[in-house]
Amino acid sequence: MSKIVEEVTLGIDVGQLSLDIFGANLNDVLSIENNETAIRAFLGSFSGPVAIAVEATGVFHEMLVDIAQEFGFTVYLIDGYRVNKYREAVGVRAKTDPNDARLIHRYLVAERALLRPIVQQNQEVRLLWRLLKRRAKVVKLRAQLQLSLQGLMINDADKEVAITGLDGLIKQLTDQAKRLAKTLNWGESLARLETIPGVGELIALGLRAMYARGEFTNADRFIAFLGLDIRVRDSGKHRGRRKLSKKGDSEIRRLLFNGARSAATHRKYWGSLKAQYMARGMSEIQVSVALSRKLARIAYAILRDETVYETPV
Numbered sequence: 461m462s463k464i465v466e467e468v469t470l471g472i473d474v475g476q477l478s479l480d481i482f483g484a485n486l487n488d489v490l491s492i493e494n495n496e497t498a499i500r501a502f503l504g505s506f507s508g509p510v511a512i513a514v515e516a517t518g519v520f521h522e523m524l525v526d527i528a529q530e531f532g533f534t535v536y537l538i539d540g541y542r543v544n545k546y547r548e549a550v551g552v553r554a555k556t557d558p559n560d561a562r563l564i565h566r567y568l569v570a571e572r573a574l575l576r577p578i579v580q581q582n583q584e585v586r587l588l589w590r591l592l593k594r595r596a597k598v599v600k601l602r603a604q605l606q607l608s609l610q611g612l613m614i615n616d617a618d619k620e621v622a623i624t625g626l627d628g629l630i631k632q633l634t635d636q637a638k639r640l641a642k643t644l645n646w647g648e649s650l651a652r653l654e655t656i657p658g659v660g661e662l663i664a665l666g667l668r669a670m671y672a673r674g675e676f677t678n679a680d681r682f683i684a685f686l687g688l689d690i691r692v693r694d695s696g697k698h699r700g701r702r703k704l705s706k707k708g709d710s711e712i713r714r715l716l717f718n719g720a721r722s723a724a725t726h727r728k729y730w731g732s733l734k735a736q737y738m739a740r741g742m743s744e745i746q747v748s749v750a751l752s753r754k755l756a757r758i759a760y761a762i763l764r765d766e767t768v769y770e771t772p773v
Contacts, residue, residue, distance in 0.1 A: 467509040469572075471565025473557045474514060474521040482561040484569075489558035494520060499527050512536070513568035513575075515543055515560065522586070529580045536575045538564060539707065579675050588640040589669045592662070593711050595633040602626040637665055644672075652762050655769040656755060657730055658723030663715045667759045670712055682760040686712055688753045704749065713752065720751035729771050 470483040474494065481490045481502070492498045503510070510533040514521050521537070528535050543560065546567050552559060568575070602623065609619050638661070641650060646668050653664035676682040683689050687708030704713075723730040730751065737747040758769060 467511055468506055469565060469568055470510065470512045471561050471563070471568055472512060472514045472524065473560040473564060474517045474524065475557060476520050478557075479524065480557040480561040482558070482565045484565075489561050491558075494523070496523060496527065499524055503528060503531050503533070506531075506533075510534070511568065511572070513538055513564045515540055515564055519590075522581075525578065526581070526583075534577050536568060536572075537578045538567060538575075541707075543567065579673070582644075582672065584640050584644055585669055585672045588637050588644075588665070589673070589709075591633050591637040591640070592666055592669070593709075595630055595637070596711050596714070598626055598630050598633065602630070634662070641665055641668070649763060649766070652766070652768050653759055656719075656723075656758055656762070657727040657769070657771075658719035658721075658755060659759070660719070663719045666712045666715045667756070668763070670709075671760070671763045676760065679757045679760045683753060683756055684708075686716075686756055688713065688716075688749075688756055716752035716755055717748050720748045720755055723755070724748070724751055727771075 468483055468485050470481055472482075473480040477494055479492050479494050479499070481492065482488075490502075492502055510528075510531070512528050512533055513536045514524060516537050516539050525535050525537070543564060547555065547560075547563055550563075550566070552563055605626070606623060609622075641647070649668055650661070650664045653659055653667055654661065659667070670686060671682070674681075674685055676685065680689070684705070685708050687705055687710070689705050689707075691703045691705045720730075724734040724747070725731070733754075734747050734751065737750055738744075742750065761767070762769060
C-alpha cells in the first residue's frame with residue numbers, strides 16, 4: 461500500500477536580501493538568503509506537494525515564485541494590503557519579518573479555499589509590463605521637471621537638453637516594449653485592440669500584457685484583475701458609497717482612463733454614452749471610470765474571441 465504524502469504549507473515574507481519562512485513542518489521561522497542558490501536548495505528539500513503563500517513585494521518575490529513554479533509547487537500571491545488588514549483582524553501587534561511569515565502562513569491555512577494560485581508568468585510579458593510602468597514614471601518626471609523649471613533664470617537651451625534627454629529615454633522604453641510584443645507575436649491581437657475607440661498602441665500593449673498575466677473565465681474576473689470592480693459597503697438601510705477596489709495595477713487604470721476620455725471626446729457613440737451617464741448625475745471622473753470599465757470589457761471580448769470592435773448601432 462502506497463504511503464500518503466501530506467502537503468506542506470509555507471508562508472514566506474520576502475525582503476530584498478532574505479526570505480523568512482514558516483510552515484507546519486517547521487518549529488520556528490527559517491531565514492535564508494534571497495538568491496537562486498539558497499532558494500533552490502531549500503525548495504529542493506521537499507519531495508511531496510507544497511503550497512506557498514508569498515507577499516507581493518515589487519520584484520523581490522519574482523525569483524522565488526519562478527523557482528517554486530518550476531518545482532511544480534502551488535503558489536499564492538498575497539498583496540500587502542490584505543496582509544496588513546489580516547494582521548489587524550487577528551490582533552497581531554508586532555510587525556516583524558518572522559511574525560509576517562507566521563501571519564502569511566496562517567492566512568494561507570485559513571483562507572486557502574478562497575485563494576487562486578497565480579499563473580506561471582512569461583518572463584518577456586513581465587519585462588514588457590515593467591517597461592510600460594517605467595515609461596509612465598519617466599513621462600511623469602518629464603512633466604514635473606518642465607513645470608518646476610518654469611519662471612527660473614535657466615538657459616532655454618539647457619532646459620531643452622534635459623527635456624530632450626527624457627524624451628529619448630521615453631522613446632527607448634516604448635521601442636523596447638514594442639520589440640518584445642513583436643517577439644511574443646502579439647501583432648494581430650494588438651491591431652484588433654486598436655480598433656477600439658480611444659485605444660492606441662500603449663493602451664493596447666497594456667491590455668494585452670494584462671490579459672497574458674492571468675487566466676480569466678469571464679469579463680468580471682478580468683475587470684477585477686484590473687482593479688476596476690466596484691467595492692460595495694451596505695449595512696441595513698444604509699447604502700454606502702461605491703468605490704473602485706483598485707486591487708490591480710494602477711498604470712493600466714491610468715491608461716484606460718485616458719483612453720476613455722479620448723473616446724468620449726472624438727467618437728459620436730461614446731460621446732452620447734457619456735451624456736447619458738452625466739444625465740444620471742455622475743461626475744466627469746465617474747463617467748470616465750465607467751467608460752474605462754466598458755473599454756476593458758470590450759478588450760476582453762476581443763482578445764477572447766479574436767475579433768474586432770464594431771460600433772453599436
